[in-house]
Amino acid sequence: MQFKSTSSYIAPDDLTMAVNAAITLERPLLVKGEPGTGKTELARQIAASLGLPIVEWNIKSTTKAQQGLYEYDAVSRLRDSQLGDARVHDIGNYIRKGKLWQAFEAPGKVVLLIDEIDKADIEFPNDLLQELDRMEFHVYETGETVQAQHRPVVIITSNNEKELPDAFLRRCFFHYIRFPDAETLARIVAVHFPNLKPRLLSTALEQFFELRETPGLKKRPSTSEMLDWLKLILASDLAPEDLKRDPATMLPKLHGALLKNEQDVALFEKLAFLARRQTR
Structure with a gap:
């Protein structure tokens, strides 16, 4: 057995x-x-x-x-x-x-x-x-x-x-x-979305891990939330270019699937504000 x-x-x-x-x-x-x-x-x-x-x-x-x-x-x-x-x-x-x-x-x-x-x-x-x-x-x-x-x-x-x-x-x-590394997570995604285009997957994984590793995050997004996010991306027919973060807020597209409290949303808005100040 x-x-x-x-x-x-x-x-x-x-x-x-x-x-x-x-x-x-x-x-x-x-x-x-x-x-x-x-x-x-x-x-x-x-x-x-x-x-x-x-x-x-x-x-x-x-x-x-x-x-x-x-x-x-x-x-x-x-x-x-x-x-x-x-x-x-x-x-x-x-x-x-x-x-x-x-x-x-x-x-x-x-x-x-x-x-x-x-x-x-x-x-x-x-x-x-x-x-x-x-x-x-x-x-x-x-x-x-x-x-x-x-x-x-x-x-x-x-x-x-x-x-x-x-x-x-x-x-x-x-x-x-332990939370899966990028390679293992890609294998998990492939089980649920076997027809996902490699470039879209690569871009989504990059955005996901960047968000997850942001210092100060109260609740880091999990595997199940990544899968929910990808499901929404496919339902919205988004291209890899569409996944770029909004420079005004530093938030990814459809971020409600990944961030589950207002403190984390405010964190990215604060990071966007600080980034704008530094470029002036």
Whole structure:
């Protein structure tokens, strides 16, 4: 069972090695990187490459670890008991299976994505230590123990918004997705826009990296934003000459796809103002 790039996802050699190492060790793969570098999509592409179904658990700030295992709906059971519903005699009718339970009871191996784990409370990762380590958990209401029939391939993503506990990190194989260089980004673009003319691609990449490397930028544009920008460029039928920055603002064409806050827009306007002053 070896992961490799797919027709729609270019995985650098170091990323491919990390995925396959985590699979071999049977440990969760913890993936960090800038937002928009394809961390979530990686899990889906691993599933596609290995021919496995995927179970996705998208974490929010209010998510609790217990929800990934199961939830007991005591309110519904109380209501049904008041109505004389016969379902109340089987407590299993009020157990809602979480994403881990779904992955554990799957008839075959699956990919389990725990997406953006750093959004949750700091105790969230620690609360999952035993379940991810032993691949089992106990259901106290029914007295049963749920064990994984097939150990899932666990992919955990983080945007590095908060530090993760050391005990949790010890149980993971870690990989940081670095922002792709120009050559790799060109390969990624070619997957999504195979008919893009080389000169337009070259000009767009040059403009993109110039913008991304501007000192003082609050949020640097990501791979996904580059792809959105190119989609707009093609939809607007722009030529390479049309991509020149506006000298009055130093902003590229359709900059709203690349710059996502007013501070960064103001930065380029300030740079344009300073450039005009120097040429006087």
